[in-house]
Amino acid sequence: MEKPVVYDNGLNLEATELRLGLPGTNEPEKQSSTSVRSKKRASPEMAEETRSKSSSCISDADDDAPPPKAQVVGWPPVRSYRKNSFQQRKGEAEGAGMYVKVSMDGAPYLRKIDLKVYKSYPELLNALENMFKFRIGEYSEREGYNGSDYTPAYEDKDGDWMLVGDVPWEMFISSCKRLRIMKGSE
Amino acid sequence: MPEPEVDTRRREIAGVLTGEFQSPSPDQVLENVLENVLLFLTSRRDRNAVSLVCKSWYRAEALTRSDLFIGNCYAVSPRRAIERFRRVRSVVLKGKPRFADFNLMPPNWGAYFTPWVTAMATSYPWLEKVYLKRMFVTDRDLELLAQSFPAFKELVLVCCDGFGTSGLAGIASKCRQLRVLDLIEDEVTDDEVDWISCFPESGTCLESLIFDCIECPINFEALERLVARSPSLRKLRLNRYVSIGQLYRLMIRAPQLTHLGSGSFSSSDIVAQGDQEPDYISAFAACKSLVCLSGFREIIPDYLPAIYPVCANLTSLNFSYANINTEQLKSVICHCHKLQIFWVLDSVCDEGLQAVAATCKELRELRVFPIDAREDSEGPVSEVGLQAISEGCRKLQSILYFCQRMTNAAVIAMSKNCPDLVVFRLCIMGRHRPDHITGEPMDEGFGAIVMNCKKLTRLAISGLLTDKAFSYIGKYGKLVRTLSVAFAGDSDMGLKYVLEGCPKLQKLEIRDSPFGDAALRSGLHHYYNMRFLWMSSCRLSRQGCEEIARAMPGLVVEVIRNENEEDKDGFEILYMYRSLERPRIDAPEFVTIL
Numbered sequence: 001m002e003k004p005v006v007y008d009n010g011l012n013l014e015a016t017e018l019r020l021g022l023p024g025t026n027e028p029e030k031q032s033s034t035s036v037r038s039k040k041r042a043s044p045e046m047a048e049e050t051r052s053k054s055s056s057c058i059s060d061a062d063d064d065a066p067p068p069k070a071q072v073v074g075w076p077p078v079r080s081y082r083k084n085s086f087q088q089r090k091g092e093a094e095g096a097g098m099y100v101k102v103s104m105d106g107a108p109y110l111r112k113i114d115l116k117v118y119k120s121y122p123e124l125l126n127a128l129e130n131m132f133k134f135r136i137g138e139y140s141e142r143e144g145y146n147g148s149d150y151t152p153a154y155e156d157k158d159g160d161w162m163l164v165g166d167v168p169w170e171m172f173i174s175s176c177k178r179l180r181i182m183k184g185s186e
Numbered sequence: 187m188p189e190p191e192v193d194t195r196r197r198e199i200a201g202v203l204t205g206e207f208q209s210p211s212p213d214q215v216l217e218n219v220l221e222n223v224l225l226f227l228t229s230r231r232d233r234n235a236v237s238l239v240c241k242s243w244y245r246a247e248a249l250t251r252s253d254l255f256i257g258n259c260y261a262v263s264p265r266r267a268i269e270r271f272r273r274v275r276s277v278v279l280k281g282k283p284r285f286a287d288f289n290l291m292p293p294n295w296g297a298y299f300t301p302w303v304t305a306m307a308t309s310y311p312w313l314e315k316v317y318l319k320r321m322f323v324t325d326r327d328l329e330l331l332a333q334s335f336p337a338f339k340e341l342v343l344v345c346c347d348g349f350g351t352s353g354l355a356g357i358a359s360k361c362r363q364l365r366v367l368d369l370i371e372d373e374v375t376d377d378e379v380d381w382i383s384c385f386p387e388s389g390t391c392l393e394s395l396i397f398d399c400i401e402c403p404i405n406f407e408a409l410e411r412l413v414a415r416s417p418s419l420r421k422l423r424l425n426r427y428v429s430i431g432q433l434y435r436l437m438i439r440a441p442q443l444t445h446l447g448s449g450s451f452s453s454s455d456i457v458a459q460g461d462q463e464p465d466y467i468s469a470f471a472a473c474k475s476l477v478c479l480s481g482f483r484e485i486i487p488d489y490l491p492a493i494y495p496v497c498a499n500l501t502s503l504n505f506s507y508a509n510i511n512t513e514q515l516k517s518v519i520c521h522c523h524k525l526q527i528f529w530v531l532d533s534v535c536d537e538g539l540q541a542v543a544a545t546c547k548e549l550r551e552l553r554v555f556p557i558d559a560r561e562d563s564e565g566p567v568s569e570v571g572l573q574a575i576s577e578g579c580r581k582l583q584s585i586l587y588f589c590q591r592m593t594n595a596a597v598i599a600m601s602k603n604c605p606d607l608v609v610f611r612l613c614i615m616g617r618h619r620p621d622h623i624t625g626e627p628m629d630e631g632f633g634a635i636v637m638n639c640k641k642l643t644r645l646a647i648s649g650l651l652t653d654k655a656f657s658y659i660g661k662y663g664k665l666v667r668t669l670s671v672a673f674a675g676d677s678d679m680g681l682k683y684v685l686e687g688c689p690k691l692q693k694l695e696i697r698d699s700p701f702g703d704a705a706l707r708s709g710l711h712h713y714y715n716m717r718f719l720w721m722s723s724c725r726l727s728r729q730g731c732e733e734i735a736r737a738m739p740g741l742v743v744e745v746i747r748n749e750n751e752e753d754k755d756g757f758e759i760l761y762m763y764r765s766l767e768r769p770r771i772d773a774p775e776f777v778t779i780l
Contacts, residue, residue: 071560074697075561077285078559080289081371085483085507
């Protein structure tokens with residue numbers, strides 16, 4: 001059994017974290033995919049300033065993909081204007097952990113939240129509860145949310161509506177496009 | 187200010203009255219006839235040929251040329267151009283080389299508009315049109331332009347920088363005959379000046395207003411009033427600070443538009459559920475003349491169905507800022523039977539391109555841009571998309587395709603299926619990447635393109651390439667005028683093949699390829715026929731470049747250092763071009779002219 005990840009402040013939040021997975025699920029796999037993603041979110045200014053032509057690279061935990069190369073100036077030949085159009089707004093558009101719309105059944109106005117601000121499901125659900133003034137029930141793998149009329153759902157990249165909490169947090173924030181607090185049981 | 191010919195006429199009449207008049211010589215008659223005929227000759231290549239016939243024809247041609255095209259602003263001085271061509275109405279000026287767009291050229295390299303506008307202000311009082319590409323234009327230049335040319339009608343600035351909204355305010359307020367103000371991919375500084383409000387309060391003659399590159403908010407109410415008082419407006423391209431609700435308000439005032447840039451195509455954050463949104467569909471349906479659609483800078487795909495009514499008439503659609511997926515594209519493209527020009531992001535994937543191939547049988551130009559422009563990104567399009575396009579769009583003339591994976595087979599297929607290709611630009615974003623199925627270099631693919639596409643004039647190559655690819659280009663690329671090379675080739679032979687084999691080569695831009703001084707020497711016979719040669723991060727030495735400069739006095743040979751470069755002899759870039767003038771005096775410190 002893997003040693004649980006211990007956070008700096010000594011609290012073991014993993015015990016209360018909502019996620020799907022058998023006990024002893026491989027942590028390092030998640031880590032490497034996280035690190036690749038965080039490279040993708042590296043600021044374009046930093047990338048473009050790297051004037052080194054040698055492709056010195058940091059080898060990745062993932063052996064299959066070729067190691068990421070240091071970014072070369074002016075390559076690929078896309079004008080900065082175009083590159084920057086997407087670096088700024090890609091997060092919003094794809095819902096890759098930035099602002100997503102939140103609707104609640106019965107409420108007249110939508111809200112927007114920044115998913116990047118939250119580190120886990122409990123934090124996110126807490127924030128939603130405060131924003132819309134309601135209470136979510138207990139999550140369980142088998143039964144979803146029990147003990148309340150409200151169920152949090154999200155629309156993923158494929159356009160399907162999914163129950164919040166089923167997939168690991170990192171996967172959730174990279175695929176979540178919008179949120180909806182549904183009222184009444186399914 | 188009277189035109190020169192008026193003075194001549196006055197003298198002739200005076201001569202008749204005083205009895206001093208002599209019948210014009212046969213030569214003079216011929217020249218007068220020639221002038222009248224030449225007025226109809228517009229092609230600059232034809233005119234260049236005419237001017238070489240004899241001195242008389244040279245003079246006649248010079249007097250009748252009204253459109254001046256200068257492909258390199260440093261090839262000739264303003265004074266020389268103005269002395270030869272005295273009656274110019276329209277000027278095209280191009281400055282920096284294209285690789286400057288990708289931050290390869292240090293800033294402040296040059297290409298200043300100031301000496302040109304200053305000279306033209308006094309010599310071309312009837313100037314009507316100015317078209318600038320990759321020039322440095324200041325607010326003062328624009329101010330001078332606005333003041334000096336009472337008949338001024340068209341200003342088109344492409345990939346320019348150095349000016350801001352205060353310069354635009356000057357143009358808007360002083361150019362009373364202005365019909366066209368097109369700002370395309372410029373860097374415009376936000377001086378917090380409301381330039382839109384500066385257009386004349388009475389009606390305008392505006393036919394085209396393009397400002398989609400301006401990265402600052404505009405006064406929307408003023409724009410709405412401007413559109414309302416511009417009955418001739420046909421082309422309007424908005425920037426991303428115009429929301430879809432605002433777009434609606436403009437469209438209902440201007441249903442006569444033929445070209446529309448739709449701005450952000452999204453709404454502001456708070457949208458009340460159940461609130462009535464304007465009927466976007468009928469606004470688009472009312473634009474019966476719309477043939478060219480672009481914008482979608484921050485698109486909310488839910489709004490896409492609004493454009494369905496115009497799809498059947500569209501000849502040009504630019505989705506290259508629209509982050510949409512395959513299904514969203516399919517829902518639109520299935521209606522676009524007449525489409526000839528299509529720009530899109532690779533977010534639509536190969537399947538999206540297959541849908542394009544299935545419907546757009548009239549497609550002439552395709553550009554597929556990467557949403558994630560880095561070497562190691564995912565790459566949602568591949569040889570599958572390229573193959574599909576080649577099979578469905580047989581009339582294709584121009585393609586620009588960014589991808590992460592490609593095969594020779596698909597490129598060869600395109601060379602056979604699309605014989606009308608004039609422009610083939612393939613950018614495999616990973617450097618030195620081979621055919622991802624066979625592991626072979628991409629030589630055969632590009633070889634097939636030059637071999638089979640007999641009309642090809644522009645080529646950009648990428649991927650793993652050996653000298654063989656260059657030998658194909660030299661052997662078959664007889665019409666190639668523009669060639670872009672990056673991270674390619676094995677040895678000097680590569681560049682030699684091209685310089686010795688391509689007689690029409692005009693613009694050659696090379697980066698990070700192993701070509702050295704010997705290769706450079708092999709082009710001596712051809713450099714005077716070229717507009718420019720750019721070589722950066724290759725294997726050139728200072729002596730090699732000096733040799734060229736000595737051998738060819740009509741070339742300006744610039745070696746450009748990195749600004750931070752300590753070694754005063756080292757350099758990153760060789761940029762050389764033919765010129766009628768002595769080397770320019772406005773070069774910055776990091777440029778050495780040999």
